[in-house]
Amino acid sequence: MKKYQINVLGEKLIKCSTDPVTGFRRNGCCESFKDDPGKHILCAVINQKFLDFQFAIGNDLITPSKEFNFPGLISGNRWCVCANLWLEAYKYSCATSVILSSTNIEVLEIIDLEILKKFALDLN
Numbered sequence: 001m002k003k004y005q006i007n008v009l010g011e012k013l014i015k016c017s018t019d020p021v022t023g024f025r026r027n028g029c030c031e032s033f034k035d036d037p038g039k040h041i042l043c044a045v046i047n048q049k050f051l052d053f054q055f056a057i058g059n060d061l062i063t064p065s066k067e068f069n070f071p072g073l074i075s076g077n078r079w080c081v082c083a084n085l086w087l088e089a090y091k092y093s094c095a096t097s098v099i100l101s102s103t104n105i106e107v108l109e110i111i112d113l114e115i116l117k118k119f120a121l122d123l124n
Helices: 048-056 083-091 105-109 113-119
Strands: 040-045 078-082
Touching: 040 083, 040 105, 048 083, 078 083
Parallel strands: none
Antiparallel strands: 040 078
C-alpha cells in the first residue's frame, strides 16, 4: 500500500490541479520525488506578475511545451511550482498565492510556513 504524502499543515496532500494537469508526474499533486531536481512541491495560483517574473529569470511558464506535457500557464491556473523559484519571486515582491493543503511539507525545508501563510488562499 502506497503511503500518502503530507501537506504543510500536517494533513494528507490534496490535489493542486487537474485542469491543467500539474505535478512533476502530471498526476495533479505536488508530490515530492527524488528524481525531481526542481522540487515542484508548492501549489501556486498563478498571476501575471509571477509569470512575468519567471519569464524574466529564464523560467518560461507561458509557452506550451509538448515535450514536457506542459500546456503553458495563464493567470488563475493552479500549478506545482519549484519551491526555490517561488522563493526567488517572493524576494522580489513577485510571489503569487498558494494553496497550503496542496503544498508538500518538504517545502518547509526551503520556505518558512509563516511566509507561506501570508499568501495562502485556504486559511480560515
